[in-house]
Amino acid sequence: RHKFWETQPIAQFKDLGDTTLREGPIDPPTPLSEVKIDPYNLPAPFEWITCDMDSGEMCSEAYHLLSNNYVEDDENMFRFDYSKEFLQWALHPPGYFESWHIGVRVKTSKKLVAFISGVPARIRVRDNVFLMAEINFLCVHKKLRSKRLAPVMIKEVTRRIHLENLWQAAFTAGVVIPTPVATCQYWHRSLNPKKLIDVGFSRLGPRMTMSRTVKLYKLPDSTITPGFRNMELRDVPAVTRLIRDYLSRFVVAPDFDEDDVEHWLLPKENVIDSFVVESPETHEMTDFCSFYSLPSTILSNPNYKTMKVAYSYYNVATKTPLTQLMNDALIIAKKKDYDVFNALDVMENESFLKELKFGPGDGKLHYYLYNHRLRHPLQPSELGLVLL
Ligand code: NHW
Ligand code: EN5
Incomplete structure (x- = not known):
């Protein structure tokens, strides 16, 4: 076989x-x-x-x-x-x-x-x-x-x-070979529903019109969480502490040090966006979220050649509710003209997907380890690893 x-x-x-x-x-x-x-x-x-x-x-x-x-x-x-x-x-x-x-x-x-x-x-x-x-x-x-x-x-x-x-x-x-450590589901949150429907990425739901659909996916113009801002170089030590502490609860996760955080999580235009929540009173770093940019070429559509896609990366919420933090990420992604925001059901993502109007996609993502055996497959929520 x-x-x-x-x-x-x-x-x-x-x-x-x-x-x-x-x-x-x-x-x-x-x-x-x-x-x-x-x-x-x-x-x-x-x-x-x-x-x-x-x-x-x-x-x-x-x-x-x-x-x-x-x-x-x-x-x-x-x-x-x-x-x-x-x-x-x-x-x-x-x-x-x-x-x-x-x-x-x-x-x-x-x-x-x-x-x-x-x-x-x-x-x-x-x-x-x-x-x-x-x-x-x-x-x-x-x-x-x-x-x-x-x-x-x-x-x-x-x-x-x-x-x-x-x-x-x-x-x-995306393919199954021997033997997945875990099998994850892709979820998609429409930001530009009209374009997504035009290019065949999504469909008008039953008993839905275009204008009702556009309204359903509307987002505020600016973020809601006080102290939400772009991550900067000076945040690397605090973000490293936040992320290390958070990732320690998953079965499989990267062991990030400050150099890794600087490389993988510092914002880079059109590549990676990341944000911190710094308490306006105490200046404590309480939350972090990030997404990377991976556009897709639209094969054979007369009107559009490319789709801007944001992918949820590492997110940590210790004070702000995770759902509110991710809603702010959606608001920013929409402002930056992304058409859709994708996420896997890894880490604690299940907790916000439905409430924030993500829907399951037709794609799955299988995780593998080479020369390392686990006795049982893992649940997606036991994974603290996102690969690009
Ligand atoms: S997954 C994305 C992979 N790329 C694509 O899907 C692009 C489009 N497809 C292609 O370019 C992310 C070709 O179809 C490829 C296969 C090149 C995929 N992983 O040459 P043949 C990654 O990059 C097996 C692993 O005739 P092809 C991860 C297949 O099961 N194996 O096929 C990459 C079969 O083996 P089998 C895959 O279609 C991880 C054999 O290849 C696979 O012309 C790599 C057929 O070969 C896939 N995605 O070319 C493993 N797709 O036993 C790293 C097919 O079933 C392992 N196959 O007969 C670790 C290495 C490092 C260890 C260090 C200690
Ligand atoms: C290695 N790092 O299949 C990665 N994507 O669902 C390699 N579907 O975009 C492995 N088919 O469901 C990659 N729209 C494996 C994934 C390969 C790409 C892939 C799927 C993930 C995808 C879209 C488009 C389907 C087009 C027809 C999809 C539905 C969206 C809808 C939005 C509204 C709410 C319900 C869902």
């Missing part, structure tokens, strides 16, 4: 609920001297490259490969359109390895036809922190699909990660 995945150190479907299996790493680390030194063989027309994503040209090539060939919804109406600035941000966290940004070119034409990337992250699973790779942006050009290139790319990124002495990885995917 899964000719490739059956050979990999991942929990197999048949292991689920087997209480004799221990939680934790599946294969032990091998001595670095035993890690294969040569890259895996690609079919003859192709060659490996390491992508310097600081180079404008390299980054543009990766951007164009992804914007034309990356993830689509099940009816091929929309395709993710990660921006160049987003890719540079996503691939350059503290301690990144350029060798983990891997391209495949056609030898003769030098055309980039496939990509895969990893970045390092400290991920806590229950009481233990593991140095892991987060894998993302696996993409094979549409014309080269189903030729078993993906397994070679996965083995090559694994080899390069092993060379840095890392032995675990985390990733998410």
